[in-house]
Amino acid sequence: MSDASLCFRTAVELAGMIRNKQVSAREVMEAHLEQIGRVNPKVNAIVTMDAEQALEQAAAADEAAARGELGGILHGLPMGVKDLRPTKGMRTTYGSPLFKDHVPDSDAIIVERERAAGAIIVGKTNTPEFGVGAQTFNEVFGATRNPYDLQKTCGGSSGGSAVALACGMLPLADGSDTGGSLRNPAAFCNVVGFRTSPGRVPVWPSSLGWWSISVQGPMARTVADAALFLAAIAGPDARAPISIEEPGARFLEPLERNFKGVRIAWSRNLGLLPVESEVAAVCEAKREVLEGLGCVVEDGEPDMHDTNEIFQVLRAWRFALEHGERLEQHRARLKDTIIWNTEKGLALDGPTVARAEADRTALYHRVREFLETYEYLVLPVNPVAPFPVEQPYVTEISGTKMETYIDWLMFCYAITITGLPAISVPCGFTPEGLPVGLQIVGRHNRDFEVLQLAHAFEQATGGWQRRPAIAE
Numbered sequence: 452m453s454d455a456s457l458c459f460r461t462a463v464e465l466a467g468m469i470r471n472k473q474v475s476a477r478e479v480m481e482a483h484l485e486q487i488g489r490v491n492p493k494v495n496a497i498v499t500m501d502a503e504q505a506l507e508q509a510a511a512a513d514e515a516a517a518r519g520e521l522g523g524i525l526h527g528l529p530m531g532v533k534d535l536r537p538t539k540g541m542r543t544t545y546g547s548p549l550f551k552d553h554v555p556d557s558d559a560i561i562v563e564r565e566r567a568a569g570a571i572i573v574g575k576t577n578t579p580e581f582g583v584g585a586q587t588f589n590e591v592f593g594a595t596r597n598p599y600d601l602q603k604t605c606g607g608s609s610g611g612s613a614v615a616l617a618c619g620m621l622p623l624a625d626g627s628d629t630g631g632s633l634r635n636p637a638a639f640c641n642v643v644g645f646r647t648s649p650g651r652v653p654v655w656p657s658s659l660g661w662w663s664i665s666v667q668g669p670m671a672r673t674v675a676d677a678a679l680f681l682a683a684i685a686g687p688d689a690r691a692p693i694s695i696e697e698p699g700a701r702f703l704e705p706l707e708r709n710f711k712g713v714r715i716a717w718s719r720n721l722g723l724l725p726v727e728s729e730v731a732a733v734c735e736a737k738r739e740v741l742e743g744l745g746c747v748v749e750d751g752e753p754d755m756h757d758t759n760e761i762f763q764v765l766r767a768w769r770f771a772l773e774h775g776e777r778l779e780q781h782r783a784r785l786k787d788t789i790i791w792n793t794e795k796g797l798a799l800d801g802p803t804v805a806r807a808e809a810d811r812t813a814l815y816h817r818v819r820e821f822l823e824t825y826e827y828l829v830l831p832v833n834p835v836a837p838f839p840v841e842q843p844y845v846t847e848i849s850g851t852k853m854e855t856y857i858d859w860l861m862f863c864y865a866i867t868i869t870g871l872p873a874i875s876v877p878c879g880f881t882p883e884g885l886p887v888g889l890q891i892v893g894r895h896n897r898d899f900e901v902l903q904l905a906h907a908f909e910q911a912t913g914g915w916q917r918r919p920a921i922a923e
Contacts, residue, residue: 476527631863638888771796
């Protein structure tokens with residue numbers, strides 16, 4: 452079996468092959484390390500590595516398997532961790548010069564669970580400074596490039612994870628999502644990114660234990676792989692007070708389902724932003740796929756008119772807490788968007804934050820009532836295709852000016868503030884060969900049902916199988 456063949460096997464396949472001793476964990480690791488060595492210099496997705504330790508752990512995994520001791524459902528699988536998550540003994544920079552030599556002495560919960568499931572941490576994946584912005588670049592490591600066009604961005608902030616997956620450098624990688632950081636890079640790189648329900652994957656360490664805007668979740672090349680990964684990292688933890696009690700084993704159940712008669716609301720833009728014609732065309736062409744699955748697809752969307760104000764206020768409030776002291780002490784070493792957003796947060800007053808929370812609650816109920824009629828809401832992930840890597844963010848869409856650096860992400864963060872689970876699944880490519888993602892949104896805490904529809908769509912389209920030429 453060739454190294455390239457191993458690198459583009461799905462995580463489900465690789466896990467089964469290791470478990471059945473068709474291939475060793477060391478062979479799998481060696482194949483992926485070779486792919487990293489060949490492709491990563493072109494895309495800059497994996498920024499910190501310990502290849503020697505990864506090989507030692509792979510050998511130990513094989514020895515354990517020989518004794519009949521399988522470490523878990525991800526036994527022997529190479530894993531990438533976003534460089535915002537603390538990893539014990541492995542450099543974690545948060546994409547910031549302030550932490551360029553930082554080595555944590557403990558793991559985040561998600562990393563603990565990845566290790567407990569038998570995954571082997573190969574390295575850290577690139578992210579923008581403190582995960583701010585949907586374009587992956589920072590002063591520590593530079594920019595991560597889109598493997599389908601090296602002159603374009605891969606999105607962000609989980610951009611390094613998305614690119615590593617697309618290039619066959621890793622079978623699984625984790626990510627996080629506030630305004631779209633799991634979904635946006637997945638859409639730009641033709642992979643899967645799942646924004647899970649708040650609390651589905653417990654978050655720790657965190658200064659805001661009850662914060663539901665930011666979540667962590669799986670990234671993979673297929674929906675089944677994302678489900679396998681989620682099974683390993685989901686489930687309650689006392690350190691995360693909003694964690695959901697349902698165990699992760701739920702996501703090991705079969706994803707197949709009959710969708711005959713299931714009602715779907717199809718939205719072109721949520722009534723919020725224009726969409727580039729090439730992106731709109733790709734998405735519209737796939738509407739018939741859902742209909743072919745038996746779904747009843749109707750035009751429709753809930754009233755989300757105050758999305759932008761709600762999200763901007765709550766995001767800025769979090770920035771004030773997270774970066775206020777840092778701004779005072781290290782202003783010259785922070786990028787401009789962090790400074791702007793933090794200052795906006797510091798200028799907020801109590802009534803403004805309270806009103807945003809009340810408006811968010813009202814919006815949630817409007818969407819909840821809308822989804823009593825429809826089981827799913829489907830829309831584009833992004834209104835634009837990948838743009839030049841030198842461009843920090845989108846400033847205009849089809850003649851409409853974006854007022855801030857995050858406005859163009861509104862299709863994602865509109866869903867964020869509802870707290871609903873949402874996945875980005877490969878939808879197709881523009882005439883220029885750039886990936887487009889479709890966003891599938893489910894009802895409250897119905898993460899498994901979101902995976903089911905995404906899986907059915909993926910199986911019907913097969914677009915995930917198209918690889919970037921540089922990875923071959």
